[in-house]
Amino acid sequence: MPELVEPDPFASWVDLEKRWRPLTAAERVIADVRLADASGQIRAEYPRVDARIAAGALPERVVVAIVCSMVRRSMTTPVDQAPVTQQQRTAGPFSMSVTPYNPGADLFLLRGERRQLAGPPRAFTVRLGGRT
Numbered sequence: 001m002p003e004l005v006e007p008d009p010f011a012s013w014v015d016l017e018k019r020w021r022p023l024t025a026a027e028r029v030i031a032d033v034r035l036a037d038a039s040g041q042i043r044a045e046y047p048r049v050d051a052r053i054a055a056g057a058l059p060e061r062v063v064v065a066i067v068c069s070m071v072r073r074s075m076t077t078p079v080d081q082a083p084v085t086q087q088q089r090t091a092g093p094f095s096m097s098v099t100p101y102n103p104g105a106d107l108f109l110l111r112g113e114r115r116q117l118a119g120p121p122r123a124f125t126v127r128l129g130g131r132t
Helices: 013-019 025-045 049-054 060-075 111-118
Strands: 084-090 095-100
Touching: 013 025, 013 060, 025 049, 025 060, 049 060, 060 111
Parallel strands: none
Antiparallel strands: 084 095
């Protein structure tokens, strides 16, 4: 049985550094894994992405930026404390409520990124009624 060859990730840790900040050696290792995972996720959800890039229908730079954004979102989750989208405190009798942003450091696409990857909408018609 032939061995499956995985395509290269769309971005490298160098691309991520250019769009974010310098990474430590340990972060570069983590980034490489997550960049490959994010690229695989995009290829799974948008199987024609490589063909669209090759045909010039989708700029490769857009895909690189999206992959880097996915990884940046996952890497901005600190190990000891998750970033929060909402925080509420009360002094007496002591209350606190926190809504974490991405506690599992998951890779995910935003709605706008999905639109970019999907490409322009296609026109179609729906025939209503029965046979004519």
